[in-house]
Amino acid sequence: QVQLVESGGGLVQAGGSLRLSCVASGLPFSRLVMGWFRQAPGKEREFVTAITWSGSSTSYADSVKGRFTISRDNAKNTLYLQMSSLKPEDTAVYYCAASSTGIIGRKRNDYAYWGQGTPVTVSP
16 A cells, blocks of 8 residues: 655744655655645645655756755655745645656656645745
């Protein structure tokens, strides 16, 4: 049974930081491209960042570049998202996703497995 379980979301003031985690089970985590997406109320789910299986390559949405950092620990089957300098517009439910395509994709359809999401609220 494939499971992606996110944690670490919460309420933070603008300018603050949060670290999200995603623990994977039931799939070959160390061989998968992993990504983070987010969905704000009333908006489409959007790409945030992704990382290759080895961690050697990453990609970021322009809106988070320089503020967010994606990383992974294959020994722990865990994906991370370090978020700094948070802004109210970062408020959303953040989803972890896994892709078996072997390359970083920015579309929802590039990812076959999804977590249930963890909410992040950034107050002004």
